[in-house]
Amino acid sequence: MSVKVEDKLFLNRYRVDEESHLRIIDYTLCLKECPDQPCLYICPANVYKLDRDRISVSYEGCLECGSCRIGCPHFNIEWRFPQGGYGIRHKFG
Ligand code: SF4
Numbered sequence: 146m147s148v149k150v151e152d153k154l155f156l157n158r159y160r161v162d163e164e165s166h167l168r169i170i171d172y173t174l175c176l177k178e179c180p181d182q183p184c185l186y187i188c189p190a191n192v193y194k195l196d197r198d199r200i201s202v203s204y205e206g207c208l209e210c211g212s213c214r215i216g217c218p219h220f221n222i223e224w225r226f227p228q229g230g231y232g233i234r235h236k237f238g
């Protein structure tokens with residue numbers, strides 16, 4: 146039986162920090178210099194969404210995989226791990 150990604154993500158647990166560990170540095174650059182906006186497609190957790198011409202960042206669901214950090218062609222995402230004790234906890238089985 147195949148297991149769907151959604152089923153695997155359901156096993157994850159999060160302790161959410163009040164402060165985001167992800168930040169878009171320059172929203173104007175997203176609009177004017179990044180027509181493909183790859184952050185909307187490369188994140189496995191759909192953290193980045195288009196919200197009325199502006200990229201929103203739902204950092205609470207971040208899997209800390211680092212894809213957006215290297216996938217943004219303009220290095221326009223400030224990325225760090227959540228502070229100690231916060232972020233994702235993986236549960237296997
Ligand atoms: S990939 Fe980078 S520059 Fe492009 S829209 Fe996303 S955050 Fe902005």
Ligand code: SF4
Nearest residue numbers: 188207208210211213
């Ligand atoms: S680190 Fe991975 S899961 Fe987190 S926002 Fe970036 S691409 Fe999405």
